[in-house]
Amino acid sequence: MDNIKKIEKNRIKYLFLSIIIIFSIFIFISPSYSATIEISHNATNQEIQNLIDSAKSGDILQFKNSTYNNISLIINKKLTLNGNGATIISNKFEENNGNENDGNDTFSFYFTKSALGSSLIGFNIITNYDYGIIVNSSSVTMSSNKIIGGQKGSILLNKSTNSNLKNNIISNSQEYGLFIINSANIKIISNIITNNSKTGIFIYNSQKVMINKTSILNNNLHGIEVILSNMTTIINSTIGNNYDGISLSNTYKTNITENIITNNKRNGINLNDKTERTDIINNTISKNANGIQLNGKSLNNVIKLNIIKDQKQTSDTDLDVFETGNGIVIGDNYDQSSTHNIEFNTILGNENFDVKNKPQFDEIGIGPNYYGESTPHICPRILASILTAKLTASGEMALWDGKKQTGYVIGADGRIYPSSQSGNPINPPNNPQNGSNIDNSGSNGNLNNPSLQNGTNNGKAYNKTNNPIKTNTTNNQNSVGTSGKPLLSKAYEVISNQIAKAMGENSILPYLVLILIAGIFGLGYLKKKKI
Incomplete structure (x- = not known):
């Protein structure tokens, strides 16, 4: 018992x-669950800073739709600041002269290194501090803000990685709208950057900055300036009414694709010093003083499938009026050892030359381009192959290089596309619309001229370079879908979206x-x- x-x-x-x-x-x-901290509508700067300092990492600060004066805040942990339309006024000439960061710059908001993963959402920031926002941290998100002013710039990203700017309006700084330095993996999506005294976006000594669906307008110097930076991408954006639209100096692997670059006072695109492996593809470049200027050493640059038209002669630049109105122009600092591929562009309607060389240089050869039906305006010091258009039985305007058919056609929009008769989709090469780029995908099965317009049912693309497998079957048939996990190697090719969801965060x-x-x-x- x-x-x-x-x-x-x-x-x-x-x-x-x-x-x-x-x-x-x-x-x-x-x-752990985040706490929500309410900021009263009449809170002072010191009261808000005390709440920030006492908050725990991951907390949310909710501001009222009110006006907060003389604000200069330091964010020193992961926080989400929801503005809810709040107006932040930062005036260095008032009694609060503002905090300073390590570089002695004043600011409205300063994200320190320990603010990793923070967010700033929905504020109207009016400042005459050095900067409206300074980010010295990583994975910081700034969205749906309106930033006006800044003595040096509206936003500074310094030594930041994986930070995102989306749906912001950035304007009226005394120098730069957005200044990115010593940073990497920055995404700038669907912003408006306008009316800044110098440059809209200035990228210096940085890597993998992407500008997408952004309007950069009415800046007094450059729309976008990139110096000593690698793998910058500028896509689907509008760059207009600046002095130069895009200016590159000492860059590597810059991608400028599917942009509208128009009405800039000097050059639509200016390539200075050394630019290597720059791809300028499928852009519309119009109504600038010059479309593209090559003004340094080009190494393996590609200028292809662009519309370069209607550049205007003007005296409203530092250039002589006779040096304007050109589609593509060779600048005074051009290096004759340059290597570039200029072909299959539509270049027409430019008031001076469609392609112009300087008299001090030897003849420069370029590839085949289409210059319209009228006599092309090509400088005598340019060796150019002139494409002609002929109507085919299938109704396409096929392009011919002398007696040889090129495999390209003129579309209804005046742009050059691969011919559908060649088996290729009529989309620009290396840039399938809404599809997947599989140029380097390895063993992709039978991929002879595939149409990849929707990115689905593309055969088995067992790619060793991070094919995202989303809404995928166990056979990994779809290259891209809508949910799931990226499969990092072929070893994981049988994982289904159900497992990916089950093991999600x-x-x-x-x-x-x-x-x-x-x-x-x-x-x-x-x-x-x-x-």
Whole structure:
């Protein structure tokens, strides 16, 4: 009888121990919840800073749709600041002269290194501090803000990685709208950057900055200036009414694709000093003083499938009026050892020359381009192949280079496309619309001139370079879908979207698995004691 009681007592003890273990694991792995801190409509700068300092990482600060004066805040942990339309006024000439960062710059908001993962959403910032926003941290998101002013710039990103700017309006700084220095993996999407005294976006000594669906307008110097930077991408954007639209100096692997570059006072695109592997593809470049200027050493640059038209002669630049109105122009600092590929562009309607060389240089050869139906205006010091258009039986305007058909046609929009008769989709090469670029995808099955317009049902693309597999089948048939996980190597090719979802960040499955393991451990321990 005593043995039975002892066994029962031990059973209860070990069962209780198992429950404690399971509960402890659950508490350990349970996600922490963010607190929401309300900022009163009449809070002072010091009161708001005290709330920031006392907040925990991951907390949310909710501002009122009110006006906050003399604001200069330091964010020193991961926080989400929701403006809800709040107006932030930062005036260095008022009684609060503002905080300073390590570089002695004043600011409205300063994200320190420890502010990793913070967000600034929905503010109207009016400042005459040095900067409206300074980011010295990484993975910072700025969205739906309006930033006006700044003595040096509206926004400075310095030593930042993986930060994003989306749906912001940035204007009226005394120098730069957005200044990016010593940074990497920055995404600038769907912003308006306008009316800045110098440059709209200035990128210096940075890598992998992407500008997409952004309007850069009415800046007094450059729309975008890129210096000593690698792998900058400028796509689907409008760059207009600046002095130079885009200016590159000492850059590597810049991609300028599908932009509208128009009405800039000097050059639409200016390539200075050394520019290597610059791709200028499928842009519309019009009504500038010059379309594209080559004014340095070009190494393996590609200028292809652009419309370069209607550049205007003007005296409203530092150039002589006779040096304007050109589609493509060679600048005074051009290096004759340059290598470039200029072909299959539509170049027409320019008031001076469609392509112009300087008299001090030897003849320069370029590839085949289309100059319209009228006599092309090509400088005598340019060796050019002139494409002609002929109507085919299928109704296409096919392009011919002398007696040789090129495989390209003129579309209704005046742009040059690969001919559908060649088996290629009529989309610019290397840039399938809404599709997947599989130029370097390895063993992709039979991919002879595939149409990739929708990015689905593209055969088995077992790519060793990070094919995103989303809404995928177990056979990994679709290159891109709408949900799931990227599969990093061929070894994972059979993972389905169901497994990807099950093991996602928001799933409780890992927690349940750990609890089950703890339960099994407890039962095993009981059996070992022969209870």
